[in-house]
Amino acid sequence: xRYLLRRVLQLIPTLFGIxxxxxxxxxxxPGGPLVALSGEFxxxxxxxxxxxxxxxxxxxxxxxxxxxxHVLTGDLGQSYFYKQGVLAVVLDRLPATLLLVIPGLVxxxxxxxxxxxxxxxxxxxxxxxxxxxxxxxxxxxPMFWSAQLLILLFAYGLGWFPIQGMRNARLxxxxxxxxxxxxxxxxxxxxxxxxxxxxxxxxxxxxxVRDEMQRPYFLTALxxxxxxxxxxxxxxxxxxxxxxxxxxxxxxGYLLAGAVLVETVFGWPGLGRLVVSxxxxxxxxxxxGLFLCISAMTLIANLLTDLLYPLIDPRIRQGEHAAx
Amino acid sequence: MRLRDAMRGSAEAGIILASSxxxxxxxxxxxxxxxxxxxxxxxxxxxxxLLGPVIALGDPFAGVAPPFLTPSYAHPFGTDDLGRDxxxxxxxxxxxSLLTGGVVAVLALAAGVAVGCSAGFSRPWIxxxxxxxxxxxxxxxxxxxxxxxxxxxxxSLANLIAVLALTxxxxxxxxxxxxxxxxxxxxxxxxxxxxxxHPVRVTLRHIVPHALASVLPLTALVxxxxxxxxxxxxxxxxxDPNLMSWGYLLNNAQRFLFRAWWLSVFPGxxxxxTVLGLALVLDRSK
Numbered sequence: 001x002r003y004l005l006r007r008v009l010q011l012i013p014t015l016f017g018i019x020x021x022x023x024x025x026x027x028x029x030p031g032g033p034l035v036a037l038s039g040e041f042x043x044x045x046x047x048x049x050x051x052x053x054x055x056x057x058x059x060x061x062x063x064x065x066x067x068x069x070h071v072l073t074g075d076l077g078q079s080y081f082y083k084q085g086v087l088a089v090v091l092d093r094l095p096a097t098l099l100l101v102i103p104g105l106v107x108x109x110x111x112x113x114x115x116x117x118x119x120x121x122x123x124x125x126x127x128x129x130x131x132x133x134x135x136x137x138x139x140x141x142p143m144f145w146s147a148q149l150l151i152l153l154f155a156y157g158l159g160w161f162p163i164q165g166m167r168n169a170r171l172x173x174x175x176x177x178x179x180x181x182x183x184x185x186x187x188x189x190x191x192x193x194x195x196x197x198x199x200x201x202x203x204x205x206x207x208x209v210r211d212e213m214q215r216p217y218f219l220t221a222l223x224x225x226x227x228x229x230x231x232x233x234x235x236x237x238x239x240x241x242x243x244x245x246x247x248x249x250x251x252x253g254y255l256l257a258g259a260v261l262v263e264t265v266f267g268w269p270g271l272g273r274l275v276v277s278x279x280x281x282x283x284x285x286x287x288x289g290l291f292l293c294i295s296a297m298t299l300i301a302n303l304l305t306d307l308l309y310p311l312i313d314p315r316i317r318q319g320e321h322a323a324x
Numbered sequence: 325m326r327l328r329d330a331m332r333g334s335a336e337a338g339i340i341l342a343s344s345x346x347x348x349x350x351x352x353x354x355x356x357x358x359x360x361x362x363x364x365x366x367x368x369x370x371x372x373x374l375l376g377p378v379i380a381l382g383d384p385f386a387g388v389a390p391p392f393l394t395p396s397y398a399h400p401f402g403t404d405d406l407g408r409d410x411x412x413x414x415x416x417x418x419x420x421s422l423l424t425g426g427v428v429a430v431l432a433l434a435a436g437v438a439v440g441c442s443a444g445f446s447r448p449w450i451x452x453x454x455x456x457x458x459x460x461x462x463x464x465x466x467x468x469x470x471x472x473x474x475x476x477x478x479x480s481l482a483n484l485i486a487v488l489a490l491t492x493x494x495x496x497x498x499x500x501x502x503x504x505x506x507x508x509x510x511x512x513x514x515x516x517x518x519x520x521x522h523p524v525r526v527t528l529r530h531i532v533p534h535a536l537a538s539v540l541p542l543t544a545l546v547x548x549x550x551x552x553x554x555x556x557x558x559x560x561x562x563x564d565p566n567l568m569s570w571g572y573l574l575n576n577a578q579r580f581l582f583r584a585w586w587l588s589v590f591p592g593x594x595x596x597x598t599v600l601g602l603a604l605v606l607d608r609s610k
Binding site: 013014017018021022025026028029030036136137139140141142143144145148149151152156253254256257260261264265275276278279280282284287288290291294295298299302 | 456459460463464465466467468469471472473474475476477478548552555556559560561562574577578581582585588589592595596597599600603
């Protein structure tokens, strides 16, 4: 409990830093805070409302406090393009993006850890090195390009998967048919999205587990007659898991950026298209809100990763007892 | 949680990738062959960036042939919807990519080493404050910050480079600081101090060279990350409209994906080859 509290408290300065950064950007923007907060093509009437709402005629410090107040109460302004609150627009699109990000993350993490272990098998070192080489190359492939190639090959060429979108519009059905249809649309985007992360997880798992396999406890396990694959899984991997999980959790911002690109290629109706249309429409309030939301999500992801630590590593649980 | 601090962010993955210390998978002989392979992969982009205007005559935005020509001897990468030569565009795009990667890497390296070394040498509370700031810039979602800045301040390459540099130095600072902490009790440093050398001189002569060596492989990752991000931004149509870029080419390819596969394949290959080459070269150059 104390551990949890400490972690949450540590988020606060970062959160304030991000709000301060956006505030600074709003004021440094060429059109001034008024344009940044209301959008480039807003009406004069709306601009007056914004001026009053954010106290733009008051001293800077007061403006800052007002702005922080608005953000903390979840009031991220109005998107003039969607004629809706920014938070509502973002929350409306978020599920589609999470539908892509979460399966992708689970897939790349589990498969990456498994592949990382496979590369360490003594029985087949060539396959191991082959996987590492392939994964290092995959790390250099931009997600949106692999997405284009996947579409060319499997959707257009072979016709196995739909080319674009999230649902088949002609399919009226509910229930199982709709779920299967969604899954069918999801296959290629998830592959394109998770390839990059799969590469990273594989390589990191390999290097971390190999380090653990040099430790005396690993030799002890072998000496007591445990076969190597089991020892690797049960002993080395368990000890290597902490840095691996840290790495995955710390990448959520990059993952969301990747999701934006992959969504654009596949016409997936998530945050990606929202970001693109918002910047083409010069919908500044929406972009500011998106940045704040995604920063908050990054922080939450870091927090969740931290909360996993005591589950993975009993020493952290013990440490908490000792401290309390 | 030292471990967590040491591992945060994707830039740190580079430390692991770079310092795994195993013989490189491509090469039986180890690092030399990987270094050569990297240099070979990187050379087309470097040559294009340096000699671009000489090799690929003319404006890459100008149409020179009928649209949608398949790759042929006259146009090895084919032509696009406006009859522009794709190979010429790819050659011109190299300059944008390498400029982004290079400038971001140099700026991040300078800032990272400066902050990391000062943090390592300062009193604990300054060290702590500097590391908090470092951590902050590592946590900020850089891609979305880049989109925001480009929308507010205009989509010039300079703006993009500024954002990327601002969000890239954190990992380098951490490594540099760790290096300083391990170096500052070394004999050469203690001796230099004992002889009365000024701390700044000690830092510059004895610490920075060592710190640089351990930071350089990570700088390759910063550069390739910047190249990939620039490509991503241009792919979304948020790149610098006055510069030819691989991402812009892939954005254009998207609309004609089923009509002209070559519009997508060649610029994409250019990115992969360059990023991979960069990783191999600097990874092995320690």
